Amino acid sequence: MTDGFLTSDTTDTTWIKPLGTNWKEVTYTAVDGLAVFEGCIILGTVAEAQTTKKTVEDNPGILQDDAQALGAGIRGVQFRWKNNTIPFEIDPNLPNQQRVLDAIKHWQDNTPIKFVKRNAADPAHRDFVVFRPGSGCASSVGRRGGRQEVILGSACSTGNCIHEIGHTVGLWHEQSRKDRNQFVTVKLDAVLPSARHNFNQHIQDGVDLLAYDYGSIMHYPRNAFSANGEDTIIPKKAGVEIGQRKKLSAGDIASVKKLVTI
Numbered sequence: 001m002t003d004g005f006l007t008s009d010t011t012d013t014t015w016i017k018p019l020g021t022n023w024k025e026v027t028y029t030a031v032d033g034l035a036v037f038e039g040c041i042i043l044g045t046v047a048e049a050q051t052t053k054k055t056v057e058d059n060p061g062i063l064q065d066d067a068q069a070l071g072a073g074i075r076g077v078q079f080r081w082k083n084n085t086i087p088f089e090i091d092p093n094l095p096n097q098q099r100v101l102d103a104i105k106h107w108q109d110n111t112p113i114k115f116v117k118r119n120a121a122d123p124a125h126r127d128f129v130v131f132r133p134g135s136g137c138a139s140s141v142g143r144r145g146g147r148q149e150v151i152l153g154s155a156c157s158t159g160n161c162i163h164e165i166g167h168t169v170g171l172w173h174e175q176s177r178k179d180r181n182q183f184v185t186v187k188l189d190a191v192l193p194s195a196r197h198n199f200n201q202h203i204q205d206g207v208d209l210l211a212y213d214y215g216s217i218m219h220y221p222r223n224a225f226s227a228n229g230e231d232t233i234i235p236k237k238a239g240v241e242i243g244q245r246k247k248l249s250a251g252d253i254a255s256v257k258k259l260v261t262i
């Protein structure tokens with residue numbers, strides 16, 4: 001599958017609360033017990049997603065509350081990393097660990113985000129990320145509280161890892177913006193029927209106030225979830241490339257600098 005997306009035919013809905021926005025209902029795919037959104041975003045375990053859904057259904061007033069005041073008890077909430085610093089571990093079984101170190105260096109060289117090796121005895125490292133092997137490339141979005149993961153299959157490159165760290169830092173997918181239909185055309189007919197929900201939703205956060213960025217490392221490639229190899233997402237502007245997995249774009253870097261102030 002292009003870009004190492006995690007897929008299955010089992011879907012359900014839950015609720016998430018991106019940074020600085022209201023709660024939003026989303027459709028996810030269940031893959032190996034994880035609730036996966038848009039192919040590479042881990043919302044949590046399926047059990048957590050179900051608990052969040054039930055909590056919201058039983059307490060609809062939660063949707064109006066200040067979720068920060070509710071603490072980390074609700075797993076759909078996204079937080080910023082304290083001091084822009086991400087404590088991390090690398091699973092000893094992860095092949096080619098250099099791709100992680102190279103991706104971390106790229107982030108540190110270009111953004112205010114810093115990484116430190118986790119010291120389990122340090123209370124400031126209670127929330128941390130583990131880079132571990134898996135069948136595709138995936139990450140949670142933002143700080144979730146406690147242990148969270150970046151999954152890197154053997155085919156995931158340094159560029160894929162830079163993309164997944166973008167999620168860990170707090171970025172969503174560029175083509176999910178509310179205004180994306182002004183900039184790209186989605187060809188749902190060419191998308192695998194079981195994957196069409198991956199194009200349905202719109203995550204708007206404060207970072208989206210910046211210009212739509214075709215060159216973002218957080219943008220889907222042209223053939224994302226294609227059923228037949230045909231393009232599924234086509235830029236309306238001639239001559240632009242989408243889906244690069246080489247480096248953070250100038251727009252990505254500007255978005256991160258804005259994100260850390262939200």
Ligand SMILES: [Zn+2]
Pocket residue numbers: 040041163164167173
């Ligand atoms: Zn992604």
